[in-house]
Amino acid sequence: MGYVFRTEEQQGAVDGLRRYLADKADPLFNKEYRDRFMPKEQMGEFMRELSEFGLISGVVGEEHGGLGLDWLTMIMLFEEVAATSIDLSVPVLINSFGAQMIARLAPAHLRERYLPGLLKGELFCSAGISEPDVGSNVLEIKTRARRDGDHYIINGEKTWISNGSYSDILICTCRTGDDPRRGLTHFLLDRKEHPYEVRDIHKIAWNSQSTAQIFLTDVRVPASNMLGNEGEALKNTLTMFERSRVFVAAQGLGIARRALEEATRYATERKQHGKVIAGHQLISAMLAEMATNVDAARLLTQRAASMIEAGVPAEMEAAMAKYFACEAAVTIARQAVQIHGGNGVTKEFLVEKLAREAIVAPIPEGTTQIQQLIIGRALTGVNAF
Ligand SMILES: Cc1cc2nc3c(=O)[nH]c(=O)nc-3n(C[C@H](O)[C@H](O)[C@H](O)COP(=O)(O)OP(=O)(O)OC[C@H]3O[C@@H](n4cnc5c(N)ncnc54)[C@H](O)[C@@H]3O)c2cc1C
Structure with missing residues (x-):
């Protein structure tokens, strides 16, 4: 559907x-x-x-x-x-x-x-941008890469890094110069050759895979492990975000769709007041609202994907998709719990897990507020960051 x-x-x-x-x-x-x-x-x-x-x-x-x-x-x-x-x-x-x-x-x-x-799916990669003091504002990255002959020495701390403890390689965004915009550079670190310490973070949900802190202490990396040119990491990261946000939108969409599927099934099985609860108008209205929002999330997500495929700039549309789909996931998963009544808050039913998972979705890859600021800037030309 x-x-x-x-x-x-x-x-x-x-x-x-x-x-x-x-x-x-x-x-x-x-x-x-x-x-x-x-x-x-x-x-x-x-x-x-x-x-x-x-x-x-x-x-x-x-x-x-x-x-x-x-x-x-x-x-x-x-x-x-x-x-x-x-x-x-x-x-x-x-x-x-x-x-x-x-x-x-x-x-x-x-x-x-x-x-x-x-x-081939044989190696795991991580992308290290966020730091303890650097979330929404990537311009403030502190992790330093200091030139030492034909190597760089990296010191700093990254946090919230997906795949962290699985990672074989880390694409690490480092500061190589003081200019906030042109002072950031990407390096590829091979965990065996340029060891970094990893510590997993336990969260409200999303715990079957790794989100981790990464500690970099005097990590010596050849200058030839630079990705792109020196000072171009911000530009390259923003290009990546436009694309990756469409995938994060699809994550919100996936949670929302699954919550709708679970709620629809439950509503046609559970009986109260002599009939299945889907036969009560307030439940039917809730399902209708959920389904409409799932489809709206999908349309925004697929529109942004089509624009990227066509090579058309899609920063605003990717932000709209991420913003809408991830917030829709929170609302829809909560409605799915409501439709399950008491069962919805037990570990016996998937919606309990979906509701916790949905809460996480509006945070990574630029929070809801950051997406709103991107959309506002595209509309008005005024930067409200
Ligand atoms: C599960 C998970 C996986 C992640 N994976 C990765 C990863 O692989 N690699 C990586 O580098 N990072 C990753 N992150 C980090 C993620 O990108 C950051 O958490 C996110 O950018 C927000 O940063 P922050 O948590 O420091 O929040 P902050 O930036 O401190 O924001 C706190 C609050 O303030 C709001 N806020 C901030 N600035 C403004 C403003 N100008 N105007 C209005 N409101 C504002 C935010 O919206 C938020 O509500 C992950 C995070 C999570 C939760």
Whole structure:
């Protein structure tokens, strides 16, 4: 239900992936590993298998060894992953964007060394931007990379880093100069060769995969491990955000859609006052509102994906999709709990977990308030940050 249209090819790809996720991922993430950390080896198996369905491998062009899927198809596939498990969707998202950054920015020796493993789902990547004092304002990054001959020495602390404890490589945003905008540079760190310390963070939800603090103490990295040019990390990060926000929107959409599906099923099974609760007008109205918001979230998300595919600037549209879909997830998951009554707050039903997961969604990749500021700036030309 609820899509504009799909080509026969897209429908086939979505159906095949949906069957795989229902058989293999759903029982594991929503029962056995519900709120429990999944070891790297098992998560790695999912990455390898999902890569065969076009996840991760699809976001990179054939010239770099990827499948080069179009953005709309990628978003359709990614929605399926997020509707099955937000925890599974996070490493898919981070590895996808790590692969894209390496394909786009890395010198040949790094591309040849790391890209094939990432695209096959054999390597895990992290992207380290946030720090204890640096969240919404990336211009204030403090982690320092100091030149030392043909190396850089990196010192600092990153936090909230997805895939942190799984990571084989870290794309680390560092300060190489004092200019807030032109003083940031990306480096690729190989965990074995340029060791960094990782400590997992326990959260309200999203705990089956890793979100971590990363400590960098005198980490010595060759200058040739720079991604892009010195001082270009801000520009390259903002380009990435425009794209990755569409995927984060699809995460909100996935949570919202799953909450609607669970609530719809429950409403047609649970009886009160002599009939199924779906037969009470207030429940029916709530379901109608939820379904309309799920579809609105999908339309905004797919519009932004289509614009990116067409090469049209989509900063505002990506922000709208992220803002709307992630806030819709919070409201819809809460409504799904309400429709479940007391059962909704027990561990026996998925909506309890979805409600906790939804609360997290409006924070990463730019909070709701940051998306609103981006939209406002695009509308008025006035920066209200
Ligand atoms: C599950 C999870 C995964 C994450 N993964 C990664 C990752 O892989 N890599 C990474 O680098 N980071 C990651 N992050 C970090 C994430 O990007 C930040 O949490 C986010 O950017 C917000 O920063 P902050 O938490 O420091 O909040 P703050 O920036 O301190 O914001 C606090 C509050 O103030 C509001 N606010 C801030 N500035 C303004 C303003 N100008 N006007 C109005 N309101 C404002 C915010 O909207 C928010 O409500 C992750 C976070 C989470 C929760």
